[in-house]
Structures are given as C-alpha cells and as structure tokens.
Amino acid sequence: MAQYEYIYGIHALESVIEREPERLIELFVLKGKDEKSVHTLINQARRFGASIQFCQRKTLDEKADSEQHQGVVARVKPGKTYNDNDLAAIVAANPQVFLLVLDGVTDPHNLGACLRTADGAGVHAVIVPKDNSASLTPVVRKVACGAAEVVPLVQVTNLARTLRDLQGMGVWIVGTAGEADKNIYECKLSGPMALVMGAEDKGMRRLTREHCDELIKLPMAGSVSSLNVSVATGVCLYEIVRQRG
The missing domain is CATH 3.30.1330.30 (Ribosomal protein L30/S12)
Known part of the structure; x- marks a missing residue:
C-alpha cells in the first residue's frame, strides 16, 4: 500500500x-x-x-x-479499504441494509457521482469488483464531495459470488436491465436489498444478471435508449428511498 x-x-x-x-x-x-x-x-x-x-x-x-x-x-495517509470480509459485518449491523452494486463502472466521475448520491440516499455500502472498475482515486473523491470518506466502497474479488453470499444473508438483489419486463415503478422495493447497476456502455455482465432475484428498468419515453449510469442510479436509489419510507 x-x-x-x-x-x-x-x-x-x-x-x-x-x-x-x-x-x-x-x-x-x-x-x-x-x-x-x-x-x-x-x-x-x-x-x-x-x-x-x-x-x-x-x-x-x-x-x-x-x-x-x-x-x-x-x-x-491512505484511508481504510474494504473487501469481501467486511460485507457480512455491514449487513449484520443493518437489519434493513441498503446496498448499491456497480458492475464495471470505469469512469471515475461516474463512480464519484454514484458515491455522492448513495450517501444522500442512505446507502450503507457501495460494492464494486476489484477488476474492470474505477477505484478510489483523487478524482473520485473530488467528485464525491466528501461522500467517499463516509460511504464504504467495498472491492470484491468475485462479484457473482458476493451476490450469492448476500442472498444467503437475506438480501434481495435487484438488477437494472433495458430488457426487463417491469419498470421500477411497478415493483416492490423494500426490505434488505441491493441495487445492481451495469457498466456505462454494456450494462450488467451475464453472470451478474443471472444472480439477480429481479430485473427492473426505467421507463424511457424519449428518443434516447438509456441514461448516464450516475443519473440512472440516482433515479433508482430515490425511488427505493420513497418506497422504504
């Protein structure tokens, strides 16, 4: 280090x-x-x-x-780093745990914006894979406006295995995908849960998608097919906040 x-x-x-x-x-x-x-x-x-x-x-x-x-x-001095071993403690300490999973978000500005929104929404931790993902760089910390020092960023070795472990702890895994049958406003989003957002260009990887309990999408009424990942993350997180009361 x-x-x-x-x-x-x-x-x-x-x-x-x-x-x-x-x-x-x-x-x-x-x-x-x-x-x-x-x-x-x-x-x-x-x-x-x-x-x-x-x-x-x-x-x-x-x-x-x-x-x-x-x-x-x-x-x-370098800040504390979080890994797979810290997740169980985070879940155990929060009976209504609220997690954000970013599968392959590589742009540091997007990661920083997601951390800032996650802090505002009351997310207990943000989970990213160690490989093929942005990490806590000075750019991320600057864009996060202080949230990077508050919200644990958990870097995991195998994201699919982590999702499986979370399911074993009673956490409901909700993934976002354009081909999902239901939009976010038609789904019940309460209780211990993790929201999974895909990469900026490709969305979630196949293995990540297969480990989701439910897939949802954002309704898109205009000519564009998708939103920037940090914008989409904000919309989804705050709908979950609304439903959780």
Missing part, C-alpha cells in the same frame, strides 16, 4: 478533516487564495499538526494531475 495519497477539492478535504484528521500530513494552498472555506481548512490543518505550504498554481496542478483542485491539495 502507498504511504500517502493526494486529495483535493474543498468538500473532500473538509470531510477528511472532520472524520479522520489523523490522516492529514500536509496541506498545499494556492498563493493568494482568500476564501473563508480555505482559511477554515488552513486553521484546522494547523490545529491537527499538519504543515502548510503556499504554492503556485502549476505546483497544485501537478499534484492534482491538472484536475479542478479549487486551490487546495492535501497529502494524506
């Missing part, structure tokens, strides 16, 4: 400092950046013993790979 990683963006840094300030090593701030939120970050970083460096934009761009860093970048 790497000894440190970079995080950038106001909300992502606020979340780290609020929840895990011991991870903070060093804060890099754009020279002349004069905003209340940035001053607050600087004061908090100093309070927790982190060093502060005031830098030119080029230095920050290099540390953030030219992403929109909002004038602040932090060097932090």
